[in-house]
Amino acid sequence: MNITSQCSLADPALERASLRPDCSSCFALCCTAFGFARSADFAIDKPAATPCPNLDQDFSCTIHDRLRPRGFRGCTVFDCFGAGQAVSQQLFAGISWRDAPDSRPDMFAAFKVVRQLHEMLWHLAEAQEKTFDADTAREAKHLRLVIEDLASGPLPGLLACDLEGLHTAVRTNLVGVSEELRAGYFAAGTDHLDTALQPGADLAGTNLSARKLCGADLRGACLIAADLRGSDLSGADLLGADLRDARLDGADLAAALFLTQPQLNSARGSSATLVPPALTVPPHWREE
Ligand code: SF4
Structure with a gap:
């Protein structure tokens, strides 16, 4: 583990700052490693x-400032949690797949694994930051240490790591934190007892506007095109919830749990949407 990792482990907020994409230090791994299919999100088919074809020689995107009008909405949603620069600069020492073509399979495979590990780190940092339970915080910190070690290499251990086992351990920690924090909202007369509001619920297109959804457990819920305008989602668990095209104008997500940047990017909001301090308002919200 490097010095930066050790410092960030002591400070979850610092770690989350390091889990943001830095495209200028990445060999455009998201534009290369992953494939995509022609759809509402991508104008063309591209194999993994x-x-x-829109990638320039210097790893920049030739249509960066007009991705949505050109049919590449999916590119404005994706977020690598800082995996791109970590793989490019740390694991592969700043030598690109163009300069060393033989490194492509390992570099692309590593990117896919590190992205998942970094997303876990993002959530664990939030868990450690928000829990009031010392044991839970210690467990979150321990998991961060294990995952940081794996993500920083060496490559064989990284590529062979038990991702499913790690997902399970992380999920257990996050669920504990979620239950602890959501319990604080249960006495406040919110709508969390609505039986429709359950983990994994299919709420696609549902009108949930102007509702008090504080402390609701919406983990893994399908909220595609749901109307959440003007709703209060303080303390609502949104881990893995599908928010594509969800209407968030005027919604309060500032204290929502386990919300990520790609989830926000996929939704429709406005300057009247309150987002968590660790996240940013997607630029395309201002254009819609
Ligand atoms: S359109 Fe641009 S951002 Fe999207 S995959 Fe292609 S090069 Fe990357």
Whole structure:
């Protein structure tokens, strides 16, 4: 583990700052490693492990400032949690897949694994920051240590790591934190007892506008195109919830739990949407 990792482990907020994408230090791994299919999100088919035709020689995107009008909405939603620069600069020492073509399979495979590990780190940092339970905080910190070690290499251990086992351990910690924090909202007369508001619920297109959804457990819920305008989601668990095209104008998500940047990017909001301090308002919200 490097010095930066040790410092960030002591400070979850610092770690979350390091889990933001830095495209200028990345060999455009998201534009290369992943494949995509022609759809509402992508204007073309692209197989995995091939460069997107819009990728320039310097790893920049030639249509960066007009992705949505050109039919590449999916590119404005994706977020690598800082995996791109970590793989490019740390694991592969700043030598690109163009300069060393033989490194492509390992580099692309590593990117897919590190992205998942970094997303776990993002959530664990939030868990450690928000829990009031010392044992839970210690467990979150321990998991962060294990995952940081794996993510920083060496490569064979990284590529062989038990991702499913790690997902299970992380999920257990997050669920504990979620239950602890959501319990604080249960006496406040919110709508969390609504039986429709359950983990994994299919709430696609549902009108949930102007509701008090404080402390609701919406983990893994399908909220595609749901109307959440003007709703209060303080303390609502949104881990893995599908928010594509959900209406968030005027919604209060500032204290929502386990919300990520790609979830926000996929939704429709406005300057009247309150987002958690660790996240940013997607630029395309201002254009819609
Ligand atoms: S359109 Fe641009 S951002 Fe999207 S995959 Fe292609 S090069 Fe990358």
